[in-house]
Amino acid sequence: MCGIAGYCGAVSVSQDGTSLLRQMIRAIAHRGPDENGTYVADGAGLGHMRLSIVGLTDGQQPMESASGNLVISYNGEVFNYVELRDDLIAQGHRFRTGSDTEVILHLYEEMGPDCVKKLNGDFAFALWDKKRRRMMLARDRMGVRPLFYTWHEGTFFFASEIKALLRVPGMTAEIDPYALDQIFTLWTPIAPRTMFKGISELRPAHLMIVEDQRVKTTPYWNLDYPDRDSVSAGRSESDVSEELRHLLTDATRIRLRADVPVGSYLSGGLDSSVVSAIAARIVPDQLRTFSIGFDTVEHDETAFQMQMVEALGTRHSSLSCSKSDIATIFPAVVEHTERPILRTAPAPLYLLSHLAHSEGYKVVLTGEGADEVFAGYDIFREAKVRRFCARQPQSRIRPHLFRKLYPYLPGLKQQTPEYLAAFFGAGVDGLDDPLHSHRPRFRGTAATKMFFSPELRDALKGYDATEDLASGLPKDYARWHPLHQAQYLETSLLLPGYILCCQSDRMAMAHGLEGRFPFLDHRLVEFASRVPVGMKLKGLGEKHILKQATRDLVPASITARQKQPYRAPDSxxxxxxxxxxxxxxxxxxxxxxxxxxxxxxxxxxxxxxxxxxxxxxxxxxxxxxxxxxxxxxxxxxxxxxxxxxxxxx
Structure with a gap:
């Protein structure tokens, strides 16, 4: 993990490239506290702040190819670099280092920009091709690692975080009011839009080629699902469970590759427990785990965390987060997210990352992604009940199902069926609405816009963020099952735009810590997209197939517990x-x-x-x-x- 920055084009005569790059990477020094470097050529420059994890002694960047024709500045990890390296050696390539960075250079020599299709990893990188005078930017499939870009005075600039771009002389920060409206409706801007007018985000699974002052952006991978009416291959649940277990184990195994110790987060929920359990079987030494608790009962999961610690026998560190702790660090959290947020949930993870860092760790495994990939969120179950109620809108029995969804909300227990149906919007939205699953959330969040000023409302001119979102959905979206539509919205919008950005990458990298996410291995994501919906959401039982595949790894109390969404005290x-x-x-x-x-x-x-x-x-x-x-x-x-x-x- 690292921080990168650079440019393509001429820089101001009053600012030489090296000093400019040093200013830019200094702004993101937290991402790579171990080493730094710059590369400047005619028409291009690359800067790098390094968090050394693989190839500790020979992985310095920016890295040039043996021919000197290619230079790369790279943020992230390619987890299948060992296999790729072996294949390249068999094709006659010679390696000077043991780093995964050099693998990308050789792969580009073989395949050009298509090399990204071979990479299994979390990455954002810039590669300068001297002969073609071409700058190539790429971002991983799921959007784990960030990458931003802008044009300024005819020169193209890019960086891992926007604060580095603001170090370019003459750059000013102006708010994009449409991005603010999107955050106050969807929780996140819709990429490539950011909170900063004129500064864009490279979308996940996209390539960008900058050549001769022209930019071409193309996707190299797409999240896809089968047609809702497609006939299942008829595989048994045990067969699907076996393949899932194999893929998840291998995804965890390759994410343990590092030249430094790898720890694991334990939240007390199923996902991090499963990842930690698999990792504990693979690592030769006792696994190190980290967790955070709360002094508020409704948020605390310490009891479940300690059950997993006892079951796995890990060496464990934990801390308790108070309300005042959240208030104290919140300004720093916003500085690192570089955007407004509607929840304080990133703040405790900022503290947890600091704990892991203070214990000498640079890498941790986490369970993020399982809820999106295997339908674990309450919103999936709620959408199913809303559709069920809409088919018989006069029924007084069906709305009672809403109580089963949220046992941790005692206020629902005494409510009438009519209230429950109205509260959850059953029958309000048309079943053919492409955003049907998320309409209640979007309406509830958009209610916060009642606090917008008249000037901001005038600037927005009646803009509707949900229409913007719906207009960008894939052409096959309408043919997918409703559960898959809901999964797509979570996985393509909220996962990279909020979960991975604000709660994961930014909070971890604020302390020079790399998070790794086995559930977001693209092989596992592609597999899960083809799993029949009834194996993911069985009745109202979430993540059914994941529980079946991993039931021997964790205590029954963890598998059977009602899902408790990760939350923190807010106002x-x-x-x-x-x-x-x-x-x-x-x-x-x-x-x-x-x-x-x-x-x-x-x-x-x-x-x-x-x-x-x-x-x-x-x-x-x-x-x-x-x-x-x-x-x-x-x-x-x-x-x-x-x-x-x-x-x-």
């Missing part, structure tokens, strides 16, 4: 022990009015409500965290009032 984190000074400052009427994005009187009422610890729901919590993080983002990254910026949008 309460900032009000429980008295309002921190920075919250009072950034959410005060003067600061709100100066920024120009939110309605100052409405925010004042929200602040007063939360401060007196009145009961808050989803809308108030999302609005509080969203407004605060937006104000912090604005203060950190812009130097002008947003009232002026919005008016010019």
């Amino acid at each position: 309460q984190s900032f009000t429980a022990d008295g309002l921190p000074d920075y919250v009072r400052e950034h959410m005060g009427s003067d600061a709100i009015a100066d920024t120009g994005l939110f309605n100052a009187p409405a925010v004042a009422k929200l602040l007063e409500k939360c401060t007196r610890n009145a009961p808050t729901g989803y809308r108030d919590d999302s609005a509080f965290v969203g407004i605060l993080s937006t104000q912090l983002w604005h203060q950190k990254f812009t130097n002008q009032t947003n009232r002026q910026t919005v008016a010019a949008a």
Whole structure:
């Protein structure tokens, strides 16, 4: 894992390429605290901050090919580099290092840009082809590693994080109001849009070729599902379970490849428990595990974490996160996410990453991706019940199923069937709506936009983020099963845009820590897309086939427990022990009015409500965290009032 930066084209005569690159990579030094390097040629430059994990003594970057015709700056890991290296040696290639970086250079010599199709890994890299005067950018299939780009004064710039681009002389940070609207509706901007006007994100599974001042962007892989009416091959559940177990074991095995120790996160849920259990069987020494708990009962999973520690016999470290801890580190969290967020959930993971780093670890395995790939989220089950209720809208029996979905929400137990149906929007959305599964979430989140200022509303001119999302869906989307449609929305939008970005890569790399995700091995993702829907969501039982395939790895209490989504205290984190000074400052009427994005009187009422610890729901919590993080983002990254910026949008 590392941080990369670079340019393609001429740089200003007042700024030589080497010093420019050093400024850019210095802004992302947290991503690679071990080493740094630069490469400058006529018309191109590459910078690199290194977190050394593979090829400790000979993997320095930017790395040139033996011929000197190719240079690469690379962030991430190629987990199948051993097999690729052997194949290349058999074809006559000679290697000077033991790093996975050199494998990409040789593979490019053989295949050109198509080399990315051979890579199994989490990566974002830039490769300069001297002969062709071509800069190639690539990003991994699932969007684990970030990569951003922009044009400035005729030169193309790119970097792992936007803060590096803002070091380019003359670059200014301006808000993109449509990105803010998307965050306050969908939780994330729709790539390639970012919060910064004029700065874009390379989409997952995409290549970009910059040549002769022209840019061509193409996908090299697509997330796909079979037609809903396609006939199943008729494989038995035991056969599917066996293949799943084999793929997951191999995905974990190759993600343990490193020249440094690899640890594992334990959340107390099924996914991280399974990954840790597989890893514990593979590593020759006792596995090191890390977890975080909470001092709030509704969020804490410590008891389940300790069950897994006892079952696996791991060497374990944990910490407890309080509300005041979240409030204290929240400004740093926003600085690293580089975008507003509607939940405080990234903050405890920031602390957990610091714990692993402080214990001397650079790499951890995690369970992210299993819920998207094997249909584990409540939203999948809820969508199934909503469709079931919509088929008999007059039924007073069917809405009772909603209670089974959320046993941790006691307020639902005493509600009438009519209330339950109305609350969950059963029958509200047409069954042919491509966003049917996610409409309740999008409506609930979009309610936070009642706090938008009149100026921001005028700038948006009635813009609808959900229409933007629906217009970009794949051409075969309508032919997929409704569960697969819902999985696609989670996997292609929220996973890279929020889970991997804000909760995973940014929180880990803030402390020079690399997260690895066996469930996001593209072989496993492709396999899971073909698993019959009834094996993933069996009745209302989530991740059925995963549980069947791994039932011997974890205690029955872990497999059978009701899924508890990862959450953290939201507005309460900032009000429980008295309002921190920075919250009072950034959410005060003067600061709100100066920024120009939110309605100052409405925010004042929200602040007063939360401060007196009145009961808050989803809308108030999302609005509080969203407004605060937006104000912090604005203060950190812009130097002008947003009232002026919005008016010019």
